[in-house]
Amino acid sequence: MNLTPSSTAEIRFSDCDPFGHLNNARFLDYFLHAREQHLKQAYGMALQTFYDMGVSWFIGSHEIVYLKPAFYGETVHIQSTLLQAREDHLLAEMVMMNEKFSQIKAIVWTRFVPVNSKTGQKIVHPPAVMDFVVSLENREAHAASLQVRIGNLLEEMAKKK
Numbered sequence: 001m002n003l004t005p006s007s008t009a010e011i012r013f014s015d016c017d018p019f020g021h022l023n024n025a026r027f028l029d030y031f032l033h034a035r036e037q038h039l040k041q042a043y044g045m046a047l048q049t050f051y052d053m054g055v056s057w058f059i060g061s062h063e064i065v066y067l068k069p070a071f072y073g074e075t076v077h078i079q080s081t082l083l084q085a086r087e088d089h090l091l092a093e094m095v096m097m098n099e100k101f102s103q104i105k106a107i108v109w110t111r112f113v114p115v116n117s118k119t120g121q122k123i124v125h126p127p128a129v130m131d132f133v134v135s136l137e138n139r140e141a142h143a144a145s146l147q148v149r150i151g152n153l154l155e156e157m158a159k160k161k
Contacts, residue, residue, distance in 0.1 A: 001042075001135070001136075002042050003137075003141075004079050004081045005042035006038075006078060007037050007077070008075055008078075009030055009076055009078060010074070011070050011073060011074045013072050013073075015030075016071075020071050021069040021071060022069065022071070024066060027064065027066070027070070027105075027106050028108065030078060031094040031096070031108050032094075032110075034078035034080060043136065053129065054116055054126075055115075055117060055126065056114070056115050056116075057112035059112060059113075060111040060113040061110070064106060064109075065107050065147075066105070067106060067150070068106075074099070076096050077097045077098070077101060078095065079094070079095050080093065080095075081093050081141050083142045084137065085125075085133040085134045085136065088113070088114070088125075089111050090133060091111050092109070092112065093110075093149070101157070104153060104157070107149070109146050114129075
């Protein structure tokens, strides 16, 4: 099973500032859209399936680091992985890179908190959901901090050159 699926996106004009840079807040939209695509394409799971099971998530936090700008019209690659699967949260990582996979544009760690999709109340993941998300956990990618993870990724990229 591919624990780090990826997809491409083209940076849209309406998401950029007057200088043609992707607006910092819009990076999150690209990341979340990519993760949703990855769940569907790599694992055959649509978010609607979870919603129908009574489970949804709200974003508890984002920790994001911007390393290089993304520009209008540029094609970027976004890869995602699940770093932690716990009863009370999921920690996902999403990385945006240039077309050649030689430069990291930004990286985010997002903590998703499960909620009952009918009541909106915080819950723990039901056993069926836990079984699924634990199977996606990428323990090799987890690091002590986002800064350590960035260092690891940059080191891996340097070795591939």
